[in-house]
Every structure is written in structure tokens, then in C-alpha cells.
Amino acid sequence: MRNLLTIDVEEYFQVEGFADVVARDTWDRRESRVAPPTRRILDLLDAARQKATFFVLGWTAERHPALVREIVARGHEVASHGYSHQMADQQGARDFRRDVRKGKKLLEDLIGASVSGYRAPSFSFTDRTPWAHEVLLEEGFVYSSSVFPVRHDRYGVPDAPRHPWEVRDPNAESGAGKTLLELPPLTLRAFGQNLPVAGGGYMRLFPGALMSFAIRRMNAEGFPAMVYLHPWELDPGQPRLPGRRMNRFRHYVGLASMERKLATLMERHAFTSVAQHLGLAPQKPAAAAQTTVSPPLSSVV
Numbered sequence: 001m002r003n004l005l006t007i008d009v010e011e012y013f014q015v016e017g018f019a020d021v022v023a024r025d026t027w028d029r030r031e032s033r034v035a036p037p038t039r040r041i042l043d044l045l046d047a048a049r050q051k052a053t054f055f056v057l058g059w060t061a062e063r064h065p066a067l068v069r070e071i072v073a074r075g076h077e078v079a080s081h082g083y084s085h086q087m088a089d090q091q092g093a094r095d096f097r098r099d100v101r102k103g104k105k106l107l108e109d110l111i112g113a114s115v116s117g118y119r120a121p122s123f124s125f126t127d128r129t130p131w132a133h134e135v136l137l138e139e140g141f142v143y144s145s146s147v148f149p150v151r152h153d154r155y156g157v158p159d160a161p162r163h164p165w166e167v168r169d170p171n172a173e174s175g176a177g178k179t180l181l182e183l184p185p186l187t188l189r190a191f192g193q194n195l196p197v198a199g200g201g202y203m204r205l206f207p208g209a210l211m212s213f214a215i216r217r218m219n220a221e222g223f224p225a226m227v228y229l230h231p232w233e234l235d236p237g238q239p240r241l242p243g244r245r246m247n248r249f250r251h252y253v254g255l256a257s258m259e260r261k262l263a264t265l266m267e268r269h270a271f272t273s274v275a276q277h278l279g280l281a282p283q284k285p286a287a288a289a290q291t292t293v294s295p296p297l298s299s300v301v
């Protein structure tokens, strides 16, 4: 069974754990480091002949259009991580809609193809966002991977399903309704609770064997495992930010071994993109997308 590998493409300073020490208006003054580790992930995928889904933050895509097009050109799926990395459960429905609409349109204009998937920043679909999936449906998304069925201080819905589940459009007529698929990050059922093992800090902290065990277990349950990581997790040389001890631990633990762990994971398990898994039309690496810039008027008249 092919599992789902997903990468949240954003800068190291945009993570929620540092939001209290990195002001948004300083983002543009900070060193961008997202492109090299993203390309190393693309190289690892090429070497392993596997595909992945890249949830790209709109703010980051705006500043790295060539990188976004390269992801598609190399056969992977571009999906949306929203525009501004605001937590969904700290926004109202209206601001949330504005953010996802802006992020989706920006990516679609960049690649010249439609964007079907969405992941909320820090899995911030919680019991405070009962409107979130409905907004995604209305904005034309096909799937989401935004609800982490675990207990955590920042995110999570501990009793949410561990397996993919469908959200029906409540406004659609019965039977004919559109649906949105929610694909929860990988958890391992143990000791009467859901242990988060899907990637990110958990992947850096836990031995690779535990993750492999959890993937095989999920596959035995009949479903692909949803795995995630960030480019900054393959960048041990990134500047160290101040902040709370717990947040620093979560961000910096195991950075040096992450690239090797990812390569090993790809050797042990087959991965693909969500689009390919769901049989969605591939985002063609459109030459058209790169030449849609209109010629200056002077050259036309």
C-alpha cells in the first residue's frame, strides 16, 4: 500500500511555536532558507522514485514562485497551507475564508492548475472551528488534512477519527451533496489513546522503527499512513531563535538526523501524493503557466 507523504512548505521562523517571539512584520527582514531543504526533499523523492504533496504557504509561495513551479514540474502535487499561517481556531470563519481563498488563488495562478488540498497551520481545526470544513467545501477544496486526533496543548481533537472521514456539504441537497475528505495525520492506538507519530517533531524524537511500526499497523487497518514534515527540519544550520524552552526543544530536537531518517523511511515504505492516491487529475507542469505573463503593451501595439 502506498502511504501519503506531505511537506508543509514554510520558513523556519513562521512556526506557531515561535509566534510569540517572531513578529509577523519582521518576516520579510529574515533570511529565507526554505528553498535548499525543499530541493533536497525533491532529490530524495527522485532517488526513491516516489511522489509527495507539498502544502505551500501562500506568503512563502509569493516569494519563491520558481520553487513552487519546480515542485509541479518534478511530478508532485502542490496544495495549500493557507496564506498567512494564522491558526484557524484563532480566526473567525470570515477571516479564515479570506485567508484560504487568497492562498489557493495565488498557487493556482502560479502553477496554472487547480489546487485541491488544504492543511491548516499547526493542525488548527479544533472544536472551536465547526465552520472550517464547510468553508473549504465552498472554496472548492476536495480534501483536507487538518484535524490531528490527539491530545496536545496547541492543537488536536482527541476523539476525532483516526482514519479518513468524509464531510458532507450541509447546504447541498440530500444525496447529491459534495463531500470533502479529511485525512488525519498518522496515529498509533496504544494504552487507550492515540499517540501522534505522523512526522515533524515526533519523527525527530522517536526512533524510526516506531514510525515504521505505526505505518504498518495503519496499513493493516486498511488505510494509508499520512506522514508530514517541514523543509526547516532538514536544515540543522538554521539560526537559533529565543523562546520558551518547550517550544525550542520541539523545534530543534533531532534536526541533524532528520534527512537520514526520511531517506530510510522512503526505503522502507512506498509513498505517493494525495492527488495520486485519490485519482485526481495531475497538475500538468504547464509550460503555459510559465509564459502566461502578458507581453508589455508596447510590444503589442
Ligand SMILES: [Zn+2]
Pocket: 008, 010, 015, 081, 085, 120, 121, 122
Ligand atoms: Zn505550518
